[in-house]
Amino acid sequence: MGLKALENGLIRFTNVKVPRENILWGEGKGLKLALTTLNTGRLTLPASAAGGSKAMLNVSRWWSNERVQWGAPIGKHEAVAQKVGMMAANTFAMEAISGLTVGLAEHGGYDIRLEAAIAKMYNTEHGWRIVDDTLQIRGGRGYETADSLRARGEPAIPIERAMRDFRINLIFEGSSEIMRLFIAREAVDHHFKLAFPIVAPESSFGQRVRAAAKSAPFYATWYPSRWLPRATTYGEFGSLAKHLRFAERRARKLGRSLFHAMVRFGPRLERKQMVLFRAVDIGAELFAIAAACVRAQMLAKKGNSKAVALADLFCREARVRVDALFDRFYGSNDQAIYRVAQQVLRGEHAWLEQGIVGMMDIEAEAELATEDPAEKDEPAVAR
Numbered sequence: 001m002g003l004k005a006l007e008n009g010l011i012r013f014t015n016v017k018v019p020r021e022n023i024l025w026g027e028g029k030g031l032k033l034a035l036t037t038l039n040t041g042r043l044t045l046p047a048s049a050a051g052g053s054k055a056m057l058n059v060s061r062w063w064s065n066e067r068v069q070w071g072a073p074i075g076k077h078e079a080v081a082q083k084v085g086m087m088a089a090n091t092f093a094m095e096a097i098s099g100l101t102v103g104l105a106e107h108g109g110y111d112i113r114l115e116a117a118i119a120k121m122y123n124t125e126h127g128w129r130i131v132d133d134t135l136q137i138r139g140g141r142g143y144e145t146a147d148s149l150r151a152r153g154e155p156a157i158p159i160e161r162a163m164r165d166f167r168i169n170l171i172f173e174g175s176s177e178i179m180r181l182f183i184a185r186e187a188v189d190h191h192f193k194l195a196f197p198i199v200a201p202e203s204s205f206g207q208r209v210r211a212a213a214k215s216a217p218f219y220a221t222w223y224p225s226r227w228l229p230r231a232t233t234y235g236e237f238g239s240l241a242k243h244l245r246f247a248e249r250r251a252r253k254l255g256r257s258l259f260h261a262m263v264r265f266g267p268r269l270e271r272k273q274m275v276l277f278r279a280v281d282i283g284a285e286l287f288a289i290a291a292a293c294v295r296a297q298m299l300a301k302k303g304n305s306k307a308v309a310l311a312d313l314f315c316r317e318a319r320v321r322v323d324a325l326f327d328r329f330y331g332s333n334d335q336a337i338y339r340v341a342q343q344v345l346r347g348e349h350a351w352l353e354q355g356i357v358g359m360m361d362i363e364a365e366a367e368l369a370t371e372d373p374a375e376k377d378e379p380a381v382a383r
């Protein structure tokens with residue numbers, strides 16, 4: 001689709017001999033090394049997503065001034081202005097998230113697993129929406145290839161290519177879903193270990209009592225602290241202080257909400273991806289608010305006070321999203337959605353797929369593709 005110079009494939013290691021001096025970290029530790037490397041390796045993606053969004057903002061600003069429709073530059077029409085304003089605010093936040101996370105990694109001594117995963121997930125998803133908005137702002141020209149535009153004397157701006165090249169960012173180095181699972185697991189791991197035996201249906205009375213005794217000292221201080229406001233006012237952040245106070249309050253609420261979800265669902269919480277993913281999205285927004293405020297304050301200290309307006313707009317919108325996520329934390333339609341999905345998977349709604357000239361006979365195609373190339377005469381080259 002994009003990144004044409006890359007080839008994707010599965011690698012098998014069968015009877016591979018590795019010279020002793022080439023073993024990294026030690027025998028059997030390769031996977032751990034690979035996963036650790038991913039923490040910093042995946043930081044290239046939030047950075048490039050922020051960079052790509054800057055390029056999109058540049059195109060959108062130019063075209064929104066240039067293109068006149070219905071008697072005014074399209075940027076003066078609210079529908080386009082809304083996109084341009086949020087594009088700038090979100091790009092600012094994305095750069096803040098990337099800068100903060102990379103700064104932590106370069107400083108060393110921090111466990112950045114959560115921050116790296118949030119940065120990857122958040123920036124690639126916001127970046128994708130920015131590419132999509134840019135294409136929309138460019139209208140029909142956004143959909144055309146650069147060659148097509150050039151051929152008819154228009155500036156050859158490759159938004160069609162940007163869209164193809166950008167899309168993979170939500171999939172490789174850990175797909176958005178896997179990032180959310182990873183973040184959720186990290187966030188609830190401590191509770192899983194401490195308190196699950198109390199709420200697990202299969203636990204005996206004795207196991208429950210022992211787990212309650214073990215976890216009591218932790219929860220006796222942790223749980224009340226999720227309700228008690230902190231004394232800090234974040235006064236040094238000026239007009240942005242209110243956003244940081246909001247983030248601090250909602251972070252405590254998130255802790256409480258996850259704990260309540262664990263009591264409600266018990267071990268089943270691990271499979272409640274719709275609930276867990278909302279919690280992750282709230283956490284990501286709060287991290288983004290903090291990053292945006294810190295960056296705006298840093299830039300203001302260096303003489304760029306304009307960044308405060310971008311951070312303020314970003315935080316206002318992020319706060320709306322956070323409260324909307326809390327409002328439907330348990331998703332009143334989650335069960336209905338899952339039920340219908342399972343009906344679809346069982347083929348009960350296959351009737352809906354009828355009445356078209358389909359793309360292909362998928363089952364026949366799948367059968368052809370699963371034939372083992374090793375059993376055929378021809379070499380296993382890419383098709």
Ligand SMILES: Cc1cc2nc3c(=O)[nH]c(=O)nc-3n(C[C@H](O)[C@H](O)[C@H](O)COP(=O)(O)OP(=O)(O)OC[C@H]3O[C@@H](n4cnc5c(N)ncnc54)[C@H](O)[C@@H]3O)c2cc1C
Pocket residue numbers: 003006007008168171172173174175176177178181
């Ligand atoms: C251009 C390109 C370059 C690549 N380069 C590299 C590379 O250099 N090195 C490398 O190692 N890999 C590389 N990959 C592979 C890439 O990392 C994988 O494609 C990616 O991790 C997703 O895995 P998958 O394709 O097997 O999807 P699957 O794991 O089959 O996932 C399919 C869908 O199901 C979702 N899903 C899967 N499991 C769960 C779950 N438990 N809960 C909820 N949802 C789930 C996924 O998010 C996805 O939406 C590359 C891929 C491409 C396309």
